[in-house]
Amino acid sequence: MKIAVVGTGYVGLVTGTCFAETGNYVSCIDIDAKKIESLRKGKITIYEPGLEVLFERNRKEGRLTFTTDLVEGIKDAEVIFLALPTPPGEDGSADLKYIIGVAENLGKVLDHYAVIVDKSTVPVGTAEKVSAKIAENAKVDYDVVSNPEFLREGVAVDDFMKPDRVVIGTKSDRAKAIMERLYAPLVRQGNPVIFMDERSAEMTKYAANSFLAMKITFMNEIANLCELAGADVDNVRKGIGTDSRIGKRFLFPGIGYGGSCFPKDVQALGKTAKEYGYDFKILKSVMFVNDRQKTKLIPQLKAHFGGDLKGKTIAIWGLAFKPHTDDIREAPALYNIKALKRAGAKVVVFDPEAVANVRKEIGKKVKYAASQYEAVQGADALMIMTEWPEFRTPDFDKLSSALKNKVIFDGRNLYELKDMAKLGYDYYSIGRDT
Numbered sequence: 001m002k003i004a005v006v007g008t009g010y011v012g013l014v015t016g017t018c019f020a021e022t023g024n025y026v027s028c029i030d031i032d033a034k035k036i037e038s039l040r041k042g043k044i045t046i047y048e049p050g051l052e053v054l055f056e057r058n059r060k061e062g063r064l065t066f067t068t069d070l071v072e073g074i075k076d077a078e079v080i081f082l083a084l085p086t087p088p089g090e091d092g093s094a095d096l097k098y099i100i101g102v103a104e105n106l107g108k109v110l111d112h113y114a115v116i117v118d119k120s121t122v123p124v125g126t127a128e129k130v131s132a133k134i135a136e137n138a139k140v141d142y143d144v145v146s147n148p149e150f151l152r153e154g155v156a157v158d159d160f161m162k163p164d165r166v167v168i169g170t171k172s173d174r175a176k177a178i179m180e181r182l183y184a185p186l187v188r189q190g191n192p193v194i195f196m197d198e199r200s201a202e203m204t205k206y207a208a209n210s211f212l213a214m215k216i217t218f219m220n221e222i223a224n225l226c227e228l229a230g231a232d233v234d235n236v237r238k239g240i241g242t243d244s245r246i247g248k249r250f251l252f253p254g255i256g257y258g259g260s261c262f263p264k265d266v267q268a269l270g271k272t273a274k275e276y277g278y279d280f281k282i283l284k285s286v287m288f289v290n291d292r293q294k295t296k297l298i299p300q301l302k303a304h305f306g307g308d309l310k311g312k313t314i315a316i317w318g319l320a321f322k323p324h325t326d327d328i329r330e331a332p333a334l335y336n337i338k339a340l341k342r343a344g345a346k347v348v349v350f351d352p353e354a355v356a357n358v359r360k361e362i363g364k365k366v367k368y369a370a371s372q373y374e375a376v377q378g379a380d381a382l383m384i385m386t387e388w389p390e391f392r393t394p395d396f397d398k399l400s401s402a403l404k405n406k407v408i409f410d411g412r413n414l415y416e417l418k419d420m421a422k423l424g425y426d427y428y429s430i431g432r433d434t
């Protein structure tokens with residue numbers, strides 16, 4: 001099948017590469033000429049484990065091509081994916097200007113039937129808006145379908161190639177048959193392709209992300225309560241997660257969710273509710289609790305040092321909003337850095353992938369260490385903000401001799417309490433101590 005992907009950001013590039021991997025001819029289109037030039041030369045523009053190998057092979061074999069020209073890119077394409085940014089506007093709603101802009105151009109240049117697919121996370125009613133925009137100029141038949149993406153950064157290739165389910169919103173049988181054929185290689189194990197109307201598909205994406213954000217937030221509240229009530233959230237997590245109605249995943253408490261999706265989507269769903277005159281109370285609490293949770297360790301850190309962090313050096317392990325990504329959008333680490341600087345502390349940071357992005361964002365406000373052990377050299381305390389695997393089993397001899405004080409504030413519960421006690425650490429974590 002010949003397909004086109006408009007927008008070569010994170011979702012676009014993963015979508016294009018993975019569909020090329022299943023034998024399709026994919027043309028990736030972007031208005032950013034510099035990006036297209038790099039991609040043509042084989043320089044991948046995002047960090048995503050496992051993607052580069054697929055990208056390189058399919059590019060070399062001619063199944064994955066790049067262009068800035070919409071007309072050239074959509075030539076003969078049976079399916080045209082729109083994977084464009086939907087940044088939050090000032091009021092929290094998703095800004096559709098990029099998608100509507102491309103829809104307008106598509107209407108003018110489309111010269112054959114195609115299925116146009118909203119892949120971006122877009123509010124309920126967007127497929128109808130896109131369709132209406134194309135209709136203003138269209139000379140041919142087309143269908144607009146909602147096909148939200150559920151991939152997670154860091155494991156995107158796996159999520160894409162082996163989806164739990166594929167959700168497709170369309171009322172057109174013609175579009176349905178084409179989408180079924182396109183996705184068939186990815187659901188051979190029997191995972192469902194769930195067809196529904198466009199509005200329900202759009203709502204499904206927001207409901208899924210908001211539900212997961214709520215699940216994490218609920219556990220963060222339980223963790224906070226465990227600390228007060230003398231319970232251990234790790235036990236509680238196992239105790240409830242084994243109930244198949246609850247499920248084991250996304251129950252890990254910490255210093256809040258971040259990233260480009262959960263915060264934006266919870267906010268946008270709240271906005272949609274408001275537009276329809278519905279007071280979605282849980283969403284408001286989720287946002288409030290998550291914001292509070294991000295810097296939850298700071299008061300404990302201050303208290304540990306007698307209320308004053310002036311002149312103290314705090315090392316931070318982990319800057320990315322989660323492991324296996326260089327993404328720092330809404331990363332709890334950034335909020336903690338801000339709070340530490342405000343309190344007069346010096347901050348030394350280390351992250352295996354995200355340093356370049358942090359440097360761009362906050363420059364010389366912190367010191368950048370070349371390794372996790374260099375970061376802790378002479379530091380008064382260590383804070384752990386991201387659960388990179390290499391932080392899970394550090395060389396504790398090295399760590400203990402590098403740190404000025406044996407004290408760790410762990411926002412991701414990486415270590416066992418009894419091990420830390422044996423090693424002589426003052427160890428603060430989430431929902432387990434005090």
Ligand code: UGA
Nearest residue numbers: 149150151152153216250251252254257258259261321322
């Ligand atoms: C999320 C969803 O998981 C994807 O299904 C969705 O496609 C994507 O958003 C999107 O809308 O594009 P992502 O933001 O990449 O994916 O990351 P997650 O792995 O979901 O993690 C989100 C945040 O939740 C991270 O900050 C993570 O640390 C936190 N988290 C996750 C917890 O605090 N506890 C958990 O148990 C799980």
